[in-house]
Amino acid sequence: MKRGIIALGLLASLSAYSQESYVPQEGEGIVYFLPKTKVAIDIVATKVDYQPGDFCLYASRYLRLNDISTKPETHWEIKDIHVRLAGVPDSTKAYIMKLKDKSVASNIQLTDNGIVKAINTTSTEQESLPDYKLETPQPHENASKYMTEDILMAGSSAKMAELTAREIYNIRDSKNLILRGQADTMPKDGASLQLVIDQLNKQEKALMQAFTGITDRTDKVFTILVEPGDNVKEQIAARFSTQLGVLPTNNLAGDPIYVSVRNTSSLPVSEDGKKKKKDGIIYNVPGKGKVTVTYQGKKLFDDEMSFTQFGYTEVLIDGLFDKKVNTRVIFNPTTGGIVKIDKD
Template identity: 70%
Template structure:
């Protein structure tokens, strides 16, 4: 939370009414901004790293596993695309608010960026940041710690592979015998059974990976911002390559990821009649519009929805009389859109 203070009076405007546009170095008052919308696109991409197994050449011969690669490989995949909005100060909508003895409108709370949050109250609004469940590489057991002495002292890789495969089959037979109740020594209870099966699974997996190799998947979030415009069609803001991952828009090594935006507001903005109108003293705020947003890659829409977009709306005024000390009006604004969240009074 940031309270506006008198020091802001050093940054002022020639006019003294709240709707006067701020000009540095003139007048007295509190400066506040209205926000404008930025479209934020989060691309969650997965890096896939494959490391071949020690006995990959013998996977088909001893374990009947086909298409096991013996070459290391790294490639990228797009896991998900999510779109959200963010509010930043609009330099064309900076206003000066005069400090008045009989008014409470100058009791204004601002964000760290100077965007209006609340008047005559404290805002509890918190912008929620996305929390993505990102995959990280799992721990792989060293297969050698489960190899018998005969395997480790074998004179060739082929012989080691043969004995390792035989050990894998022995583990499988042991698990089947336990699960069927045919083992010479059975676990005493369910917990013991679960523990033994878990240990056998771990050994089998480690030894099998010495043939199949291991694949690690690591997620990473790439964030891009787009300034929305009406009738924006297939604007390329990023690129993607299965070899290089997510790239900047000007890197032609990848296929384009594009965004389309169109104004979908249902309420028309007030129409000016061309006549000169008297200024109304008060607090300027936004009536945000709406826009249809879609993100596409390789001809397919990956994300589509309707979002609030300030630039597709217009501004209005909370008249000065609302903030008379006898009325005690309280207003909470959305610092992302500049719209009113709540307004009440005593």
């Protein structure tokens, strides 16, 4: 195995066999990369949009609802912050695996960006984003749909609000009579009872929104990638503003979200060239790092994770891939470490 200049033709061929098992012709070599590990910070932020109701000015008078805003408003909230690792090709660790007559390491699986995933087998590991079950705005019922003729024909907003409030109280009285079994006409069974109660709740909610207004919540994920060095101390990953949402690091309108990465590994860092003279497949032995994310003085994440930068590289010697032994290897595309190795 030699590390050196990569032929342009081989680099161009990466896209042809990415994510697939590729069997080269005699005399060919396969270009692959080892990954370096970045910290991916997924900020789940919620945009909250509020629109006042038509009768917001009368909410206190007729429904005893105080502090109902009469002005539209939009603000942002941090719903959650998730920290994970992401593997990207390390341009300083690009290698060519050349085939030899006695070698059976002829089947190599790569990711879309050329990181080695498996040799002589297929990796089932999938790199996918977590399912954050994002919240999206739901349809709102039109309050006028449930307003009586008297309400709609009223001559002023104040009178409409008064009659709408009375209708809300009538709906509540109807629910109470049904639940107590005192209604003149009672539902015949439990399913019918639930159907009637659900419909009354739906009407009440729609009419109430004419006073309280409508609030829509929309979740959005912002992903920030941070590449750790030897020790990253309180690096600003992003900024957050309740008025503007997630902002870049240079926008001082938001408060900083800090990330720290501390090398906690005691693994030696080997030198390429001295230890890599043997021919074979070069792979990573990742080390450990402590990742901490803080915002407004609160620690949102604090855990130890695996990093290629805090480890070293090793070699799977060619002897493991001679024609007498069928060796299968699966690598972690995020760290470049070995996940599984077996042979027969």
